[in-house]
Amino acid sequence: MEFIANVQAFTAVAIGIIVGLGALGAALGIGVMGSKFLESAARQPELVPMLQGRMFLLAGLIDAAFLIGVGVAMMFAFANPLLAAVQAATGA
Amino acid sequence: MILDGVILGGMAGEPSGGESGGGLTAYIVHHLTHNTKEFAFGTIHFDSWVIALALGLLASFLMWTQARKATSGVPSKAQAFVELVVEFVDAQVKDTFHGDRRFIAPLALTIFVWVAFMNTMDLLPLDLPSAAITAVAGEEAAHHTYLRVVPTADVNTTFALSITVFLLIIFYSIKAKGGWGFTKELFTAPFHAHGAFAKVVLAIPNLFLNLVEYLSKPVSLGMRLFGNMYAGELVFMLIAGLFMSWVTFVPGVIFQSVWAIFHILIILLQAFIFMVLTVVYLAMAHEHH
Numbered sequence: 034m035e036f037i038a039n040v041q042a043f044t045a046v047a048i049g050i051i052v053g054l055g056a057l058g059a060a061l062g063i064g065v066m067g068s069k070f071l072e073s074a075a076r077q078p079e080l081v082p083m084l085q086g087r088m089f090l091l092a093g094l095i096d097a098a099f100l101i102g103v104g105v106a107m108m109f110a111f112a113n114p115l116l117a118a119v120q121a122a123t124g125a
Numbered sequence: 126m127i128l129d130g131v132i133l134g135g136m137a138g139e140p141s142g143g144e145s146g147g148g149l150t151a152y153i154v155h156h157l158t159h160n161t162k163e164f165a166f167g168t169i170h171f172d173s174w175v176i177a178l179a180l181g182l183l184a185s186f187l188m189w190t191q192a193r194k195a196t197s198g199v200p201s202k203a204q205a206f207v208e209l210v211v212e213f214v215d216a217q218v219k220d221t222f223h224g225d226r227r228f229i230a231p232l233a234l235t236i237f238v239w240v241a242f243m244n245t246m247d248l249l250p251l252d253l254p255s256a257a258i259t260a261v262a263g264e265e266a267a268h269h270t271y272l273r274v275v276p277t278a279d280v281n282t283t284f285a286l287s288i289t290v291f292l293l294i295i296f297y298s299i300k301a302k303g304g305w306g307f308t309k310e311l312f313t314a315p316f317h318a319h320g321a322f323a324k325v326v327l328a329i330p331n332l333f334l335n336l337v338e339y340l341s342k343p344v345s346l347g348m349r350l351f352g353n354m355y356a357g358e359l360v361f362m363l364i365a366g367l368f369m370s371w372v373t374f375v376p377g378v379i380f381q382s383v384w385a386i387f388h389i390l391i392i393l394l395q396a397f398i399f400m401v402l403t404v405v406y407l408a409m410a411h412e413h414h
Contacts, residue, residue, distance in 0.1 A: 086217075089394060089397070090397070090398060090401055092394070093391075093394040093395060093397070093398040094349075094398065096353070096391070096394075097349040097352060097353055097395075097398075100352050100353045100356040100357070100391075101348060101349065101351075101352025101353070101356070102352075103352075103356040103359075103360075104351075104352045104353075104355040104356035104359065105352075107356060107359040107360075107363070108359075111150055111153045111154065111157075111359075112153075112154055112157065
């Protein structure tokens, strides 16, 4: 029982770190890119259509790393393979 | 496990009625189980396979019927839409890839439309397929018929796509540089050296870096699409947990709608990114170092 609680506690912390740090990085990345986009759009408005496409492309790339992290974290929240190993070992 | 107690603690009833007991974790695990079929060569994820194939055929059929009916006069709305998509993809390819794009542009169009179709399955209501199975075959059959409707939320599908792209990268590299040029570049780029001794010393690091570069392409392509779709699907399931109680029913509907609207962006964006990166990689394969 303590083993399971132990694994659950560490998993909860890990999920927090995965989602939190991922969100931090993605938010910083999108923020820097968005500010640069607005700056360059103000400087050269005629380039906006081209820059917008590139910006969305990069937003997707930045977002992907975060969402993969969320996916992994959610897997640990609902079908924790580490917990399954403990349960199998203790026969619970 | 963790959310189980929290959500079930305040549970008033089960309006959805799909699952009988087990709570949110069992609900999610049930929804994340693939419908597998055993074959002589191994086990395949039957649901991803059939749905991906059906959507590919559907997309081809829709585009084909419009292409057949196409007129140079006043186009129908459907024809205008197909033309819009084709011209959009062609413009993207033209921007990135300079050369003969008679194969690359249709490839990009296929990837874009197919991935967009497969991703869009994420917008189907979670329990609609199970409700359909229940209506046709009864509750008992529905409980044992596992089904995941989003083929791109299966890592096998996305890696099948990205490995195909990887093989095309290799093919185009060899086609553009020749078998000898391709092999030579594996050992002499990115660190260029003058003199025989330096070339031999740098061959191993060059080969290692090139292998990492080549292998990172299919892995990042496949993982990006899979991760986005899998996480999106899971968030839908998590919000569906709110439907367990009538108290949280209305917030559940609101959250599902908000996430679905945001997800429309992700669906098209990921299909677009997969397409653009494929074209960029193929364009890189044509360049000499």
